[in-house]
Amino acid sequence: MAKENNSMQRHMGMRAANAISNTLIYILLIVISVIWLIPFVFILLQSLRVESTWQVGYVVPRQWGFDNYVRLLSTNFPKWYLNTLIMALVTAVLQTVIVLCMSYTLSRFRFKMRKPLMQFMLILGMFPGMLTMIILYRVLKDLGMTQANAVPGLILVYVASSGMGYYVSKGFFDTIPKSLDEAARVDGATRAQVLYKIILPLAKPIVIYTILTAFMGPWGDFVFARYISMGTAAGMNVAVGLNNWLNLDQIGNNYTMFCAGGVVVAIPVTILFMCLQRYYVEGVTGGAVKG
Amino acid sequence: MKHYSDLEYLKLSKWQRFGYRVASFFAGIPKAIWNFIKRIGLLLKTIALVVANEAKDIWSTFVQGDWKTKVSYLVMGFGCLARGQILRGLLFLLFELVFIGYMVVTGVYWLRMLPSLGIQGPMKEYNAIYDTYVTTYHDNSFKILLYGVLTLFFIIAFLYTWRANVKQNKLAEQILRAGKKLKSGKDDLRSLVDDQFHKTLLALPMTGIIVFTVLPIVFMILVAFTNYDGAHDGYNNNLFTWVGWKNFNTMLNWSSGNKTYSATFGEVLTWTLIWAFFATFSNYFLGMLVAMMINKKGIRLKKLWRTVLVMTIAIPQFISLLYVSKMFAKNGLINLFLLDHGLIQQGHELPFWENPTWARITVILINIWIGIPYLMLIATGILMNIPADLYESAKIDGASGWQQYTKITLPYMLFITGPYLLTSFTSNMNNFNVIFLLTGGGPTNAALSTAAGNVGHTDLLITWLFKITTGEEAQYYLASVVGIMVFVVIAVISLVVYNFLPSIKNEEDFQ
Numbered sequence: 001m002a003k004e005n006n007s008m009q010r011h012m013g014m015r016a017a018n019a020i021s022n023t024l025i026y027i028l029l030i031v032i033s034v035i036w037l038i039p040f041v042f043i044l045l046q047s048l049r050v051e052s053t054w055q056v057g058y059v060v061p062r063q064w065g066f067d068n069y070v071r072l073l074s075t076n077f078p079k080w081y082l083n084t085l086i087m088a089l090v091t092a093v094l095q096t097v098i099v100l101c102m103s104y105t106l107s108r109f110r111f112k113m114r115k116p117l118m119q120f121m122l123i124l125g126m127f128p129g130m131l132t133m134i135i136l137y138r139v140l141k142d143l144g145m146t147q148a149n150a151v152p153g154l155i156l157v158y159v160a161s162s163g164m165g166y167y168v169s170k171g172f173f174d175t176i177p178k179s180l181d182e183a184a185r186v187d188g189a190t191r192a193q194v195l196y197k198i199i200l201p202l203a204k205p206i207v208i209y210t211i212l213t214a215f216m217g218p219w220g221d222f223v224f225a226r227y228i229s230m231g232t233a234a235g236m237n238v239a240v241g242l243n244n245w246l247n248l249d250q251i252g253n254n255y256t257m258f259c260a261g262g263v264v265v266a267i268p269v270t271i272l273f274m275c276l277q278r279y280y281v282e283g284v285t286g287g288a289v290k291g
Numbered sequence: 292m293k294h295y296s297d298l299e300y301l302k303l304s305k306w307q308r309f310g311y312r313v314a315s316f317f318a319g320i321p322k323a324i325w326n327f328i329k330r331i332g333l334l335l336k337t338i339a340l341v342v343a344n345e346a347k348d349i350w351s352t353f354v355q356g357d358w359k360t361k362v363s364y365l366v367m368g369f370g371c372l373a374r375g376q377i378l379r380g381l382l383f384l385l386f387e388l389v390f391i392g393y394m395v396v397t398g399v400y401w402l403r404m405l406p407s408l409g410i411q412g413p414m415k416e417y418n419a420i421y422d423t424y425v426t427t428y429h430d431n432s433f434k435i436l437l438y439g440v441l442t443l444f445f446i447i448a449f450l451y452t453w454r455a456n457v458k459q460n461k462l463a464e465q466i467l468r469a470g471k472k473l474k475s476g477k478d479d480l481r482s483l484v485d486d487q488f489h490k491t492l493l494a495l496p497m498t499g500i501i502v503f504t505v506l507p508i509v510f511m512i513l514v515a516f517t518n519y520d521g522a523h524d525g526y527n528n529n530l531f532t533w534v535g536w537k538n539f540n541t542m543l544n545w546s547s548g549n550k551t552y553s554a555t556f557g558e559v560l561t562w563t564l565i566w567a568f569f570a571t572f573s574n575y576f577l578g579m580l581v582a583m584m585i586n587k588k589g590i591r592l593k594k595l596w597r598t599v600l601v602m603t604i605a606i607p608q609f610i611s612l613l614y615v616s617k618m619f620a621k622n623g624l625i626n627l628f629l630l631d632h633g634l635i636q637q638g639h640e641l642p643f644w645e646n647p648t649w650a651r652i653t654v655i656l657i658n659i660w661i662g663i664p665y666l667m668l669i670a671t672g673i674l675m676n677i678p679a680d681l682y683e684s685a686k687i688d689g690a691s692g693w694q695q696y697t698k699i700t701l702p703y704m705l706f707i708t709g710p711y712l713l714t715s716f717t718s719n720m721n722n723f724n725v726i727f728l729l730t731g732g733g734p735t736n737a738a739l740s741t742a743a744g745n746v747g748h749t750d751l752l753i754t755w756l757f758k759i760t761t762g763e764e765a766q767y768y769l770a771s772v773v774g775i776m777v778f779v780v781i782a783v784i785s786l787v788v789y790n791f792l793p794s795i796k797n798e799e800d801f802q
Contacts, residue, residue, distance in 0.1 A: 246616075
C-alpha cells in the first residue's frame with residue numbers, strides 16, 4: 001500500500017479493505033449472538049418437551065405441550081418462587097436504603113474516621129464472605145430463623161452487610177457537584193434536607209441501579225440460601241430448589257421441569273432488567289472506571 | 292543493581308525498560324519490607340503516644356475539674372445532668388447501667404470461660420424421676436466464644452463512651468467558663484439531622500456490618516486456633532478448646548511431617564491462581580475485542596448486538612450455569628447428540644467433566660461466555676471516552692489498525708481499568724458460583740487424600756472451604772485456616788499490584 005502513488009487508488013483500496021473487515025465483523029457478531037443465545041433458546045425448547053423428562057440428544061421437541069409447567073404447580077416450586085420473590089422485594093428496599101446512606105455519607109461528609117473506615121472496609125472485603133456462614137447459621141438457628149423459616153434469616157444476611165458494597169454509588173455521588181449542597185446550606189437547609197430535596201432527585205439513576213441489583217441478588221444466591229435452609233424444602237429459594245432437581249437421583253424425572261422452572265424464573269427478572277437496562281449499564285460502566 | 296536516571300531510562304529499549312522495572316521491583320523488596328517494619332514501629336509509637344496523652348488528659352481533667360466532673364468519673368453523665376444537659380446525661384447514665392447490668396448478669400461468666408472455652412461438656416447423669424441416665428448439657432463452647440468476643444467488644448465500647456463522658460465534662464466546663472451557653476437536648480437532636488448527620492446515616496449500615504461481618508470474621512479467625520469441628524461442636528457432643536498454631540501447622544506443614552493438607556493446599560492454591568489469571572485476562576481482552584467490533588464505525592445495529600449480550604446478564608446465573616453444566620455432562624445434550632449421529636461411540640463420550648484438563652479448559656471457556664457481556668459494557672463506556680482526534684492524528688501519521696490499538700486503545704484501557712483488573716482478579720479467586728455450579732469442584736483428584744475433603748481438579752480455595760464446612764465431618768477449624776489463607780493471598784497480591792501500579796501508570800500515561 002505504501003508504494004501506491006495514486007491517492008484515489010489508495011482510497012479505493014482502503015474502502016475495499018474496510019468492506020471486507022466489516023463483513024468479517026458482521027459474521028463474527030452473528031456467531032457471537034448465536035452462541036450467547038443458544039442456551040436460552042434450548043432451555044425454552046426443552047421446557048416444552050412432553051415425550052420424555054430426561055436429557056436427550058435433540059433440542060426441538062417431538063411432542064409440544066405445557067405439561068412441565070403444569071407439573072411445576074404440584075411441586076414445592078411455587079413455595080420457592082414465593083420465598084425468593086419476598087426476599088427480593090424486601091432486600092431491594094432495605095439494601096437500597098443502607099447502600100445509599102453509606103455511599104452518600106462517604107462521598108459527601110468529611111469526618112475524622114472517614115478514611116480509616118474506608119480502608120477498614122477494604123481490608124474486611126478481602127476475607128471470603130463465606131467464612132461468616134458457619135457462625136451466622138448457628139446464630140440464626142438459635143433465633144429460629146433457619147430451615148423452614150429461612151426467609152427472614154436470609155433477608156437479614158443479605159441486608160446487614162450490604163453497606164460494604166457502596167463503591168458504585170459513591171462514585172456516582174462524587175460526580176454531583178458539591179456547590180449544590182453548599183448553595184442549599186447557605187439558604188438554611190439542614191444536611192438532611194439537602195439529601196431529600198436536592199441529592200435524591202438527582203440520584204435517580206443510581207437509586208434505580210441499586211434497587212435493580214439488590215432485587216436480582218436473591219434470585220441468584222446459592223451459597224447462603226443453601227446453608228441457611230439446610231435441606232428443608234419449605235425454606236429454599238429457587239436456586240437451591242431447582243439445583244436439587246439436577247441431582248443424580250432426580251435428573252431423570254425432573255430435567256425438563258428444571259428447564260420450565262428456569263424459564264419461569266428468568267422471564268420476570270429479564271423483563272424488569274431489560275426495561276431498566278440503561279441504568280444498569282450506567283452503573284456498571286461508572287463503577288469500573290472509578291474503581 | 293545499577294540505578295538509571297530518568298534520561299538514561301528513556302534511552303533504553305522497550306524490553307530493557309521492562310527488565311529494569313522487574314529488576315528494580317525485586318531489588319526494592321528488602322527496602323519495602325524494612326519500610327513496612329518501620330511503619331509498624333511508627334504506628335506502635337503513635338499508639339503509645341496517644342494512650343499516654345489520653346491518660347494525661349483524663350488525669351488533668353480530674354484534678355482541675357469541679358466536683359460535678361469528679362463525680363462523673365464514677366457516675367457517667369452526672370456532670371451533664373447537673374449542668375442541665377438532661378438528654379445527654381440520661382443516655383450516658385443509661386449506657387452505664389446497661390453495661391454494669393450485663394456484666395453482672397452474664398458478662399463475667401463469658402469472660403471467665405473464654406480462656407478455657409468451657410469446663411464441663413455434656414455428660415450422663417442419673418435422673419431419679421425417670422430412674423435412668425439422661426444426658427445433661429452444661430457449658431457451650433460456641434456461645435462462650437461468641438459472647439466472649441461480644442463482651443470484649445462491649446467493654447471497648449464502654450471504655451470509649453466513658454472517655455467521651457470525661458471529654459464532655461471538660462468541654463462543658465470550658466464553655467461555661469467562657470460564659471457561653473451549653474447545647475440543649477433539642478440542639479443535640481437537631482444536630483443529628485444537620486452537622487452530625489453522617490452519624491445518623493452511618494448508624495444502621497455500620498451496625499449491620501459490625502454484627503454480621505466484623506463479629507463473625509473475628510470469631511472465625513479465633514476458630515482457626517481451636518479444634519471446632521463436627522465431632523467437637525461445643526455443646527451437643529464435645530466441647531472444643533484452644534489449640535494454638537496447630538491448625539496452621541497442619542495446613543502448611545512446617546513441622547508436622549503430615550502432607551495430607553499441605554499437598555492439597557498447594558494444588559488448590561496453584562489452580563486458584565491459574566484460574567483467576569485466565570478468567571480475568573481472557574474476559575478482559577475478548578470483552579474489549581467484542582466492544583471494539585461493535586463500536587467500529589460503519590457497523591450497524593449496534594444496539595441490537597449489545598442488547599443480545601446484555602440480556603444474558605439478566606438471566607440469573609444459576610439457571611444458565613446449571614443448564615450448561617448438564618449440557619456438557621457425560622449423558623448430556625452434546626454427547627447424546629454426537630452419539631445419535633454416530634460421531635462418537637458409546638463409551639467414548641467426550642469427557643468434559645471427567646478429564647481434569649478438559650474440565651479445567653471447559654470451565655475457563657464457559658466463564659468467558661459468562662464474563663464477556665460485563666466486560667463489553669465496561670469497555671464500551673471507556674472506548675467511547677477516548678478522544679477521537681487521537682485516532683485521527685494517528686491515521687494521518689500512517690499508523691495501522693494494530694498500531695492504533697497497541698499505542699492508544701490498550702494503554703488507555705489499562706490506565707483506566709487498572710484497579711478494576713485487580714478487583715476482578717480477586718473476585719475471580721473467590722468465584723464460587725461458576726465453579727460450584729459447573730463442576731462442583733470435580734473431577735476428584737485421586738492423588739490427594741480424601742481426608743482433606745475430597746478435593747477435585749477444579750476446586751478453588753473458596754469451594755474447598757465450602758466443602759469442608761458442609762461434609763459429614765465438617766472441619767470448621769480448617770475452613771477458618773483456608774479463609775485466612777485466602778485473605779493473606781489477596782492482601783499480598785493487592786499490596787504488590789498497588790506498589791507496581793504507579794510505575795505502569797507513569798510509563799503509559801498519555802503525553
